[in-house]
Amino acid sequence: MLSELVNVGSIDCYKEESLCTKLGHQHGTFYYKAGEVNKDSGMQPRSSFHSESRLMEKSLEIHFVNRSSGQPCDVSLKKNRWKWKWLQQKDDNDEYFSVYIRKVKDVGLAWCCYCHKSINYAKAGKIALMRHSKKACHKEKRKLMRENQSLPAAFETTQQKIDGVAIHPGHGALPYGCAPNVQLPSCERQPSTGEDFNLSADLREDLATICTCMEHPELVPLERAGHRWMSVLTSSTRFLDLLAPLTIFYSAWLTAEERKVFESNSTALLKKIQKQDRLQIYVVISRLRKKGLTALGKQIKRRIIKKLFDQRQTVLSIAHTDTSILPKFNKFIKMFEKEEPLVHKIHDELILVLKHFLSAYMKHEELNANEARLHKLDLKNEELFLKPDQVFIGEDTVKVFEKKNDLSSFQKHALSVYQKTGQYLQSKLPINNKVLATLSTIDPCLAGHSAACAGLRELHKTFSRFVTSPTDSFSDAASALHLDSALHRGLDKVQRLDAWWGKVLQHDQYAPLKPALHACLSIFRGPRVESSFSVMNSIITSTTNRMHIKTYEAVHKIKYSLISRNTSSISFSSTERVLFTHQLTYL
Incomplete structure (x- = not known):
């Protein structure tokens, strides 16, 4: 991002004070454009390979080995x-x-x-x-x-974040860091075709030509991050969408012996295409066969061909299982992307999403009977499991298998994997969190119930740092609220949580509840908050994500980025009044 800014070197502002004063900088390392120094007193920068001055450019030139x-x-x-x-x-x-x-x-x-x-x-x-x-x-x-203090996890994805520090929806993580690390059967997944097309623009164009001839959308396979279930879901879906074009595309690198065995896969697909389009595909395949490949390119092609043709049944069964089981978590993610506080729904939805997953391999009556103690349920007890042939793997997965024995073997394997995943979710999801359970009691639909009143009283202990009123005053206000039947009839319980409590807390008799409810309703992360991090991400890079009194580099890099764009930090602020972003001012 900043490579065009850091194309010469740097100046130590402590040793070359006169020049730095003229350029408007007094401390740290100043990054400048080519030609800026030559306009001044003829001073030349230090070596362009100085470790600090070339930090940004070096980071762009490094190629790591996976x-x-x-x-x-x-x-x-x-x-x-x-x-x-x-x-x-x-x-x-x-x-x-x-x-x-x-x-x-x-x-x-x-x-x-x-x-x-x-x-x-x-x-x-x-x-x-x-x-x-x-x-x-x-x-x-x-x-x-x-x-030093790091920026939020939205700026970088690492393997360490899979256990629950990221709450960014792009990571596929559930709120409060409950990212389900759904590990499906331990055989290899779909081929990593995304890596192949990232290395060559010519291959992308040839695949686009085949997609056009087959009347498929011009898509490119996606890379997959195995520890992020949303990435696994999207890459598996894209792979299945491109299965036919990829089969024809990689048939170009089949050996003579492999063509005798697997040629029927591509031939059956080509018969469905019009003659003119078929001839165009033959031209592409002929060109691909003559194309020279590097040693790395040959390795990638052989690995993909092995999975796409030799292990086709296994790869398809896993991809279809991915697209069948992982959407069970989609509803949870989409619910908490709304522009409204839904803190009172988190606990119930956590239990529901866990039950939905466990229902894929466990008896429903056992889940319903043990819902209150789901966190203590023995998920290793095989008596609670469904029979292997009743385990949910998706209808498309069943169609992949031609032999019943292969299907039965896969279902047994899926059952063992589901069992491990269920234990992982049970240990990671905060379904036994007392704070989340207490927050469920502020649901307007529970107004007038004794359990909700008891939960509201617990907020005095939970948010004792914010509540200033005595315990008795707080309890009396909570009791009065749930006894006020006239108030309950006059308000619509279906409306938004913040709107309902905003009208309730307008009454002076419920003033002791205000600080605690303010704290509850401010536990919120929505699209507007996420967009602010996207704006910051265009300026702050992985090398400027730490601030410390000894290092001013991050400050100067951000400042210089703004100068190069002829803008200022104030331009990133908006005067538009955004409701429900940080706190509800009308409460």
Whole structure:
């Protein structure tokens, strides 16, 4: 994003005060455009490869190696080749190397995410990583990274966030960090075709041509993040939509022996296409067969062909199961994307979404009978399970199997996986959270019930930091509210939660309840709040997401980004009155 701004170097404003004063900066490292320095007193910047001055450009030039890609590392080295098991060991600071060490494509080099610099291990191997971890500069930057406050999880997705710190809907996480890590059968999922098309624009164009001839939407396969269920759902759906075009596309790289076995798959699809379009597809396939491939490209093609043709039944069964079971969580996500506070619905919806998933493999009568103690239900008890042939895997999944034995084997495997996933959800979802259960009692539909009155009284303890009135006054106001039948008849209980309580709290006799209700109704995250983070994301990058009194780099980078756009921070503010964003002013 800022590469066009940081294209020369930097100036140390403590050593070159006169020039920095003229340019309007007094502290830290100033990033400037090409030619700006030449206009001044002839002073030249320090080396353009200075670690601080080239931080942004370096981050754009680094190419990390993904372990799952199967790409060989350090082929030209005779010894001290990269070993992935190094990352599973601890350094001198009792921290795993996997936390901050990344392998780059360059031979004999790794990358330290704390220091933003490369480490040469070609001569010493793992010892070089250990030596780097002992350096004082590394320990200092590690300390800064741990002490400084990070920006919200919306700016970056890491494997560490799957256990419940992200509440961003794009991560597919449930509110309060209840991201269901739904692991389906332990065989491999659909081929990672998204990686193949990301590397070549020509392949994307050829796939688009085949899609047009087959009257399919011109789509491209999506990359998949295995720890995010929403990513798994969208990538599986896209894969099934593109199954026919992908089958024809990758048939171009089948060997002569493979064509004899799998040619019927593509031939059956081509027969359904008009002759003119069929000839155009043949031209594309012929061109693809003659296309030269790199070693990495050949590996990717062989891996995809193995899954798309040889393991086709397994891959399709998993993809269809993904698209059948994962939408059970969609309703929960969409409900809490509304522009209204729904804090009183969270507890009930959490229980409901867990029951919906457990109903895929457990007896319904057991779930209904144990709803109140769902958090204590023994999900390892096989007596509560349905028979394997009754386990829900989706109608499309059943159609994939031609032999009944294969279907039965898959259902048994799905049952064991559902069992593990159910235990994971039971441990992660806060279905036994007393605060969420108490917040359910502010539902207008419960007005006039003794249980709701008792829950409202509990808010005095829950939000004791905000409530200033005595306990007796608060309890009397809560009791009076639930006894006021005239008030209940005069208000529509179906209206929004904040609107209903806004009218109730206009009465002076319920004034002691105001602070607690203000706190309850402010527990809200909606699309307007999310949009503000999207605006910030266009300025703040992964290298500027930490603020500390010792490091002013983030401040200068953001400031310079605004200057280059001929705008100011005030332009990102809106004078439009936004209701229900932070607090309800009319309460």
